[in-house]
Amino acid sequence: MKRRQFLGLLGAAGITATLGTTAQASSKSFDGYPEAKGVLFDATRCIGCRKCEAGCNKVNKLPAPAKPFEDLTVLNKVRRTDEKSYTVVNKYQGKNGPVFRKAQCNHCMEPACASVCFVQAFKKNPDGSVTYDASVCVGCRYCMVACPFNVPAYEYDDPLTPRVMKCTMCHDQIQKGELSAPGCVGACPKEALTYGKREDLIEIARERILKNPGRYQKHIYGEKEMGGTNWLYISGEHFADIGLREDLGNKSVPEISAGPLSVVPMVAALWPALLGGVWAINKRKEKVAAEEQKAAVKAAKAATKAEADAKLAKAMDSAERDKAQAIEREVKRALEEAEAARKEAEEAAKDGADKDGEGA
Amino acid sequence: MEYYVYHDFMMHTKSITYILMGLFVVGFWGIWAFMTSRDEEIHKFPEHDKE
Amino acid sequence: MSSENKSLMTPANIITGIILAIGVVIAVLRFTKGLGAITNLDQNNPWGIWIGFDLLCGVALAAGGYTTSSACYIFGLKKYHSAVRPAILTAFLGYALVVFALHFDVGRPYRLVYPVFLQPGTTSLLYEVGLCVFLYVTVLAVEFSPAMFEWLGMKTVRNKIHKLTLALTVFGVVLSTLHQSSLGALYIAVPSKVHPLWYSPYLAVLFFVSSIPAGLSMVIFEGMLAHKPWHHMMDKTHLDEHDGVILGFARGASISLAAYFCVKLVAMAYDNNWAYLATGWGAWWLVEVLGFIALPSLMYAMGSREKNIKLIKWAAVLTVFGIILNRFNVSIVAFNWQLPAGERYFPSIMEIMFSIFVVTVGVTVYRFIVSRMPIFFEHPDYKDAH
Numbered sequence: 001m002k003r004r005q006f007l008g009l010l011g012a013a014g015i016t017a018t019l020g021t022t023a024q025a026s027s028k029s030f031d032g033y034p035e036a037k038g039v040l041f042d043a044t045r046c047i048g049c050r051k052c053e054a055g056c057n058k059v060n061k062l063p064a065p066a067k068p069f070e071d072l073t074v075l076n077k078v079r080r081t082d083e084k085s086y087t088v089v090n091k092y093q094g095k096n097g098p099v100f101r102k103a104q105c106n107h108c109m110e111p112a113c114a115s116v117c118f119v120q121a122f123k124k125n126p127d128g129s130v131t132y133d134a135s136v137c138v139g140c141r142y143c144m145v146a147c148p149f150n151v152p153a154y155e156y157d158d159p160l161t162p163r164v165m166k167c168t169m170c171h172d173q174i175q176k177g178e179l180s181a182p183g184c185v186g187a188c189p190k191e192a193l194t195y196g197k198r199e200d201l202i203e204i205a206r207e208r209i210l211k212n213p214g215r216y217q218k219h220i221y222g223e224k225e226m227g228g229t230n231w232l233y234i235s236g237e238h239f240a241d242i243g244l245r246e247d248l249g250n251k252s253v254p255e256i257s258a259g260p261l262s263v264v265p266m267v268a269a270l271w272p273a274l275l276g277g278v279w280a281i282n283k284r285k286e287k288v289a290a291e292e293q294k295a296a297v298k299a300a301k302a303a304t305k306a307e308a309d310a311k312l313a314k315a316m317d318s319a320e321r322d323k324a325q326a327i328e329r330e331v332k333r334a335l336e337e338a339e340a341a342r343k344e345a346e347e348a349a350k351d352g353a354d355k356d357g358e359g360a
Numbered sequence: 361m362e363y364y365v366y367h368d369f370m371m372h373t374k375s376i377t378y379i380l381m382g383l384f385v386v387g388f389w390g391i392w393a394f395m396t397s398r399d400e401e402i403h404k405f406p407e408h409d410k411e
Numbered sequence: 412m413s414s415e416n417k418s419l420m421t422p423a424n425i426i427t428g429i430i431l432a433i434g435v436v437i438a439v440l441r442f443t444k445g446l447g448a449i450t451n452l453d454q455n456n457p458w459g460i461w462i463g464f465d466l467l468c469g470v471a472l473a474a475g476g477y478t479t480s481s482a483c484y485i486f487g488l489k490k491y492h493s494a495v496r497p498a499i500l501t502a503f504l505g506y507a508l509v510v511f512a513l514h515f516d517v518g519r520p521y522r523l524v525y526p527v528f529l530q531p532g533t534t535s536l537l538y539e540v541g542l543c544v545f546l547y548v549t550v551l552a553v554e555f556s557p558a559m560f561e562w563l564g565m566k567t568v569r570n571k572i573h574k575l576t577l578a579l580t581v582f583g584v585v586l587s588t589l590h591q592s593s594l595g596a597l598y599i600a601v602p603s604k605v606h607p608l609w610y611s612p613y614l615a616v617l618f619f620v621s622s623i624p625a626g627l628s629m630v631i632f633e634g635m636l637a638h639k640p641w642h643h644m645m646d647k648t649h650l651d652e653h654d655g656v657i658l659g660f661a662r663g664a665s666i667s668l669a670a671y672f673c674v675k676l677v678a679m680a681y682d683n684n685w686a687y688l689a690t691g692w693g694a695w696w697l698v699e700v701l702g703f704i705a706l707p708s709l710m711y712a713m714g715s716r717e718k719n720i721k722l723i724k725w726a727a728v729l730t731v732f733g734i735i736l737n738r739f740n741v742s743i744v745a746f747n748w749q750l751p752a753g754e755r756y757f758p759s760i761m762e763i764m765f766s767i768f769v770v771t772v773g774v775t776v777y778r779f780i781v782s783r784m785p786i787f788f789e790h791p792d793y794k795d796a797h
Contacts (some may be wrong), residue, residue, distance in 0.1 A: 116600055117539035118531070119522075119531075119538075136530055139522075140537065142535070148363075155518075159444055159446075248603050257600050262538055263375065269583060271581075275485050283487070
């Protein structure tokens with residue numbers, strides 16, 4: 001019985017799993033907002049001066065760091081963004097000396113953080129930025145788990161109102177007209193950062209690669225990775241050597257989770273019918289079994305009664321016969337006794353007569 | 361309505377889907393209650409019916 | 412009066428008291444100093460044992476509720492009837508504790524209702540988990556309430572709720588399927604951080620299928636733990652059915668563990684990850700799969716065949732441990748496996764103590780309820796009390 005239960009569940013799970021993995025957004029294509037902006041980072045131009053970090057800190061009014069931005073010894077250790085730094089520059093060992101890469105939110109075209117946030121605290125804006133709404137955030141930190149670039153940081157030291165902290169591409173300031181480009185872009189002295197429409201940036205990047213054979217890797221990082229990002233990178237070194245993972249694939253998190261997500265409503269649609277059916281079949285089985293049992297009991301009762309009656313009749317007969325036999329025997333005995341008594345009397349009479357005869 | 365971002369499209373479709381799921385649950389219960397409304401009472405533990 | 416006080420100061424109660432006190436201290440620290448002060452969570456490791464154990468294991472091990480109630484009420488296996496109330500109670504307490512523990516892990520617990528009532532992030536599997544857990548803890552509370560109403564003598568309410576049993580059971584199975592699988596699906600979104608031997612697009616199926624032997628084994632395991640201390644509360648039906656429950660559930664556990672094993676292999680084959688078996692990670696995977704899935708499946712099969720209760724009980728222990736091991740592997744051990752050792756996560760003492768505190772709260776409430784309410788026995792006033 002348990003087997004049936006389990007097989008039933010597995011069968012249904014199997015069906016839904018298959019249905020799940022074949023579900024896709026049919027024939028639509030999603031190419032991002034046409035006017036979306038982005039930033040192109042050119043690793044061959046960056047000198048690791050950290051002025052972008054300072055610029056970001058200023059325009060976002062972030063707290064002052066432990067060590068000032070002019071302190072370049074900080075680069076000796078690879079850092080990640082944290083709750084006080086939306087961006088960090090890291091130093092890596094290149095073929096011909098140190099190379100640097102700026103790390104910050106990549107403003108993905110299909111952001112993982114937005115996809116996994118259960119309260120819609122992240123939004124992909126038409127201007128290309130991915131922004132965070134602290135007014136609804138519950139602090140579950142799933143966005144941090146899901147971000148393949150390990151970007152969002154959390155205010156773990158705030159006991160009651162902690163926020164997720166990450167680069168905003170200066171969305172608010174640009175919307176308000178306070179800035180025409182993100183704070184880091186404006187601060188860079190080497191034009192390692194270029195702000196513009198994503199499609200234009202890709203063109204620019206392609207051109208740079210073409211016009212400078214041997215200078216760059218023949219790849220624009222972020223063009224397709226994780227479904228494409230609005231922050232793009234070109235580099236002389238292999239991207240893995242400057243801390244950019246090359247094993248992420250091109251599928252975005254929304255695409256990856258579309259499969260499992262599509263199974264959810266199937267369970268809600270199918271399980272009640274399946275379970276109700278199992279229950280009904282069981283009820284019917286029980287009813288039939290109960291009826292059969294009733295009939296069997298009845299038949300058994302009748303059979304037993306018949307058997308008992310037959311036995312009784314037989315016993316009665318036998319008793320009658322016994323009685324008759326006993327009577328016969330008694331009669332026979334009585335007759336024999338009478339006969340014997342008669343014979344005795346005869347003998348006695350004969351003896352008496354003989355005696356009398358002899359004495360005359 | 362045009363969707364430029366797959367995530368936005370999914371947000372739309374999944375929201376409708378969750379509402380549908382709520383309706384499924386209520387609907388199934390409704391159809392079940394209706395269908396069994398004239399059934400004989402179920403005696404799961406007949407030995408208790410003696411009372 | 413003094414004799415009452417004496418009876419309260421049992422060793423069990425004293426230990427409980429100490430743990431509860433420590434828990435309260437940590438709770439206060441959490442809301443005055445923040446998560447950073449008491450946990451080892453960091454920017455790379457945002458989820459620790461409060462998610463890996465309290466949430467993931469808590470939900471998996473509370474699966475006895477839906478498995479037992481569906482076996483009895485949907486599949487009509489009446490001989491498991493006496494096991495339903497204890498299973499529902501455990502599940503209810505389990506889920507209630509998950510929600511309780513979550514209030515300490517999330518940054519703003521006062522906003523936990525936002526995803527359900529304010530702005531649902533419907534693309535998120537965590538929304539799915541949250542909604543289902545929210546609904547299911549309600550279903551469990553209602554399923555448990557007849558026991559409480561019987562104890563309180565509130566007949567009419569109790570009878571009204573009792574009529575809902577089938578509907579609640581079906582709804583409970585739907586919700587359980589959804590959230591058990593969605594907890595696994597949470598990690599489907601993170602292929603870059605979970606080791607290939609534990610990552611799979613089938614994670615939802617893996618978590619759901621494994622929740623079945625998890626629940627069945629917990630019922631056996633708890634039946635085993637509760638038997639001596641609560642013997643005096645158990646009525647004849649419960650005691651008579653006890654071995655039947657163990658033998659029957661052993662069969663279900665054996666088969667469902669075997670199925671789980673098969674799903675694990677399918678998941679391996681899907682991404683062609685066999686080469687990883689030759690690594691250290693592979694050895695660990697084999698320990699989990701052979702030692703804690705295949706082995707207990709065989710032990711259950713043998714125990715069920717030979718009617719060897721002792722063997723079955725050990726199989727239950729192995730299975731429960733195996734489920735905990737799997738959830739830990741997916742969420743902590745194999746998560747962020749590529750980070751250098753210095754950046755990996757290990758729980759802090761306070762995180763561990765708090766998890767112990769949460770379990771202790773559950774055990775304490777359980778003890779209170781089973782010693783008073785009709786869980787292990789049928790209330791004499793009710794025809795088909797359970």
